[in-house]
Amino acid sequence: MxxxxxxxxxxxxxxxxxxxxxxxxxxxxxxxxxxxxxxxxxxxxxxxxxxxxxxxxxxxxxxxxxxxxxxxxxxxxxxxxxxxxxxxxxxxxxxxxxxxxxxxxxxxxxxxxxxxxxxxxxxxxxxxxxxxxxxxxxxxxxxxxxxxxxxxxxxxxxxxxxxxxxxxxxxxxxxxxxxxxxxxxxxxxxxxxxxxxxxxxxxxxxGLRPVLDVPYKFSMPIKYYWHLLLLGVVLGLLGRLYQVVLLSMPALYSKTRIPRNLQGLIPLVLIVPIGMMFPMFIGGGNGIIINLTNLGTSLKLLIGLLVLRFVFSMISYGSGLPGGIFLPILNLGAIIGAVYAVSMHSLGLLPLAFESNLIIFAMAGYFACIGKAPFTAIILVTEMVGSLKHLMPLAVISLIAYLVVDLLDGAPIYESLKERLNVDSNFLNKASKLNDRLEISVFEGSSIDGKYIRDVPFPKDILIVAIYRGEAQIIPRGDTVIKAGDRLVTMVNAAKRAKMKKIMEDLIN
Missing domain, CATH: 1.10.3080.10 (Clc chloride channel)
Incomplete structure (x- = not known):
């Protein structure tokens, strides 16, 4: 084998x-x-x-x-x-x-x-x-x-x-x-x-033009970094709200008594009057992000746009139609950044020239806290706007927003959606043949760091076949010491892979 x-x-x-x-x-x-x-x-x-x-x-x-x-x-x-x-x-x-x-x-x-x-x-x-x-x-x-x-x-x-x-x-x-x-x-x-x-x-x-070619004039000075902390908290709170509302949408749609596969008719009919009133504000939202700074300093307009995009994003995705939330999340984050920048400018606390900066930063922060994937958020926004000048503020705001959602017990949105899928129980109950590979990393502070393999209560339905320590491969024995940074290569039953992964992760934490 x-x-x-x-x-x-x-x-x-x-x-x-x-x-x-x-x-x-x-x-x-x-x-x-x-x-x-x-x-x-x-x-x-x-x-x-x-x-x-x-x-x-x-x-x-x-x-x-x-x-x-x-x-x-x-x-x-x-x-x-x-x-x-x-x-x-x-x-x-x-x-x-x-x-x-x-x-x-x-x-x-x-x-x-x-x-x-x-x-x-x-x-x-x-x-x-x-x-x-x-x-x-x-x-x-x-x-x-x-x-x-x-x-x-x-x-x-x-x-x-x-x-x-x-x-x-x-x-x-x-x-x-x-x-x-x-x-x-x-x-x-x-x-x-x-x-x-x-x-x-x-x-x-x-072509080579960035997907979100947001124009900006200046890099944000350190003296304004306190705005990143405050905006990060706002993004975290609104990000948790997004998670709660999105996960509740299937239950709300079920009250319509419309079959699940036909629920998409609701947003498709609603998009006609919305499109007639606001044709420039429909779709995934990348065009809105690029032109946000051209909407002026009307807080009423920006907040109205935020409410419209938030509510109809929920209606659109909650219907079950084929379509994602990645770009709509970035769009909402950008609008929140614009609302914050205009609000602070009206209070005399921030020059309006930095509105573009906060639009860019807020996109990363909002996705980082909702998806709980801060590294992806930072790199994604960096590539989409085509500039490496924002790495530090992107990291700050993503970290703050992530921590706020974490403190509010928010889980990664895609993980939460996965748990609601209808999984075939017959598929999960297949025979116990060890026919698949599972790799688990031992992190710093793990409960099994420094222990002999023979002293770790590994589940019976798993076989450790190798340990990678850096580039070196170690054939495991009972007296092999597990160290932080090791990658344990195991064999499991393919149908029980997810279950075994969860057991192993709980074991090594």
Missing amino acids: KVLIADNDKLKLTLGGVIVGILSGLVVSAFRWSIARLLVVFQSAYTAARSNVILIVALLVLVIVVGLLVSCLLKKEPNISGSGIPQVEAQLAGEMELKWWPILWKKFVGGILGIGPGLFLGREGPSIQLGAAIGQGFSEFTKENGVSKRVLIASGAAGGLAAAFNAPIAGAMFILEEVYHNFSPLVWVTALASSVSSNLIALYVF
Whole structure:
């Protein structure tokens, strides 16, 4: 039984990551382009419908037809619902089995139809699921199983995010921080290879301009850093509110008595009057972020925009339509930053010239606390705005916002959404054959640091096959001492992988 990954296998997986990244880049670029073009068409139609009753009726009929088409896709494949990130996390954790081809084409079509009319949904979650499906399809084509298959799925997910946002480093970091929660070298290298190759395709299609080319005049002086602390607290409080409301939306929708696959009709019908009144404020929100500083200093306008984006983001995502929350979260963070900057300027506490800075910082802080992935947030915003000048303030505000949500017992939003998925119990109760690889890191302060392997009460359904200490590989024995920084390589049953991971993490904490 082959349990460890040899150097030639690492090279093979890295090359596989490059191929998966190229394929993900092509698919996600087409997905991204289609949504952008369809949104422009709908914005023009909403504007024209203001004085044309016939066009209003036609738009209502059109969005209902779109909703019915998407509902058919959801009924046949419920796992294309929402962003798709929780499904990818469950699949990589060994809690779900997904069929890649139905996911790929139905998410592609359903995402375009669901997001294109202007709903407050993002393209990045679906892009991650599209990339993961491509990685799974490639692994099945090359007949990879176990750890190699999961690594290729993860690399596809990283490539999907990279192409969606032109953010290759953040794509790889998201997989490590949000999905795996550890820095496995094997996953890191393969995901990075996929992200870079996928991003090259996206850059060829969309150009070198940053996705969020927010103009700013000056770097923020140290004397104004106290604003980062205060804004971080505000972001943390509003981030926890976001988590609570978003997780309550399925229960609220269930009270409508409308079947789950048809609930998307509600936001699709509502987007018609919203689009007619505010055509410039619909969609995922990247255009809003770029133009926020052009809206002036009206707090009434900015707060109204914040309420509109928050409420309808909840209605859009809560319906279960294929679409993500990644970009809407960044959008809300940017608006909160603008509201804060204008408020402080009106009080004479901050020059308005730093509004752009706080917009950029608040995007990272808001995503850091809601997703509880601060490193991803910092790198993502850095890549999206195309500047390295904001690393220190991004780190400060992300840390403060993260700590506030942590003190309020907020969990990572994608982890919380994953726990609400309908997992097939038959899949989790398969035979106890040790046929999958699980890697666990021993952190500083772990309860098993300094102990002999024979003295640690490891579960019976797990077999320790190797210990990595830096680049050195140690064959474990009963008298082998475990040290902080070690990576324990174990064999588990694939169907019990998530359960064993939780047991091991509890054991070593």
